[in-house]
Structure formats: structure tokens, C-alpha cells
Amino acid sequence: MKTITSNRELFRQILVDYNITQAESAALICKQTQRPCSVRAIRSWLNDPDKPSSRECPDWALAALNNALGIHSKGS
Numbered sequence: 001m002k003t004i005t006s007n008r009e010l011f012r013q014i015l016v017d018y019n020i021t022q023a024e025s026a027a028l029i030c031k032q033t034q035r036p037c038s039v040r041a042i043r044s045w046l047n048d049p050d051k052p053s054s055r056e057c058p059d060w061a062l063a064a065l066n067n068a069l070g071i072h073s074k075g076s
Contacts, residue, residue, distance in 0.1 A: 006057070007045070007056070007057035007058070007059065007061075007062050008045060008046060008049070008056075008057045010057075010062055011025075011045060011046060011057050011061070011062055011065065012046055014065060014066070014069070014071070015046075018069055022039050022042040022043060022046070023039050023042075025042055025065055026038060026039050026041070026042050028064070028065055028068035028069070029061055029064045029065055029068065031068065032064040032065070032067050032068040033060070033064050037061065041055070041061075045057035045058075045061065
């Protein structure tokens with residue numbers, strides 16, 4: 001069994017598990033943080049790490065999406 005370790009993989013898994021689109025996730029993050037979050041940013045976080053447009057998925061974005069969806073970490 002593969003262990004999910006990167007924010008990219010965790011973010012992608014949340015989209016699948018909760019059946020939400022990249023646009024919906026951007027809207028949820030915007031609402032949670034009260035700051036802009038574009039679909040383009042989401043795509044860059046989910047993009048293949050070898051692509052020039054790829055960006056590391058920040059901890060704050062993953063935390064905001066988790067909070068918006070009511071997902072609590074195991075430590076909570």
C-alpha cells in the first residue's frame with residue numbers, strides 16, 4: 001500500500017474523496033481564508049512536479065481546504 005505523503009497527493013485525494021472540482025476547491029479556500037485563490041493556482045499545485053508550471057502545494061491551502069470541508073487531522 002502506497003503512503004500519501006506530499007501536500008499535492010493529499011490535496012488530490014481530497015478532491016477525489018469529496019468529489020469536488022478544482023474550481024470548487026478554490027472557492028472553498030477563498031471563503032475559508034478570505035483571500036484570493038485561483039483555479040490556476042490549484043492547477044499548479046496539482047500539476048506534475050516535473051512541469052515548469054508546477055508549484056508546491058502550500059500547507060495553508062491544504063489546511064484551509066480541510067477546515068472548509070470539516071476534515072480534522074488525526075491529532076485533533
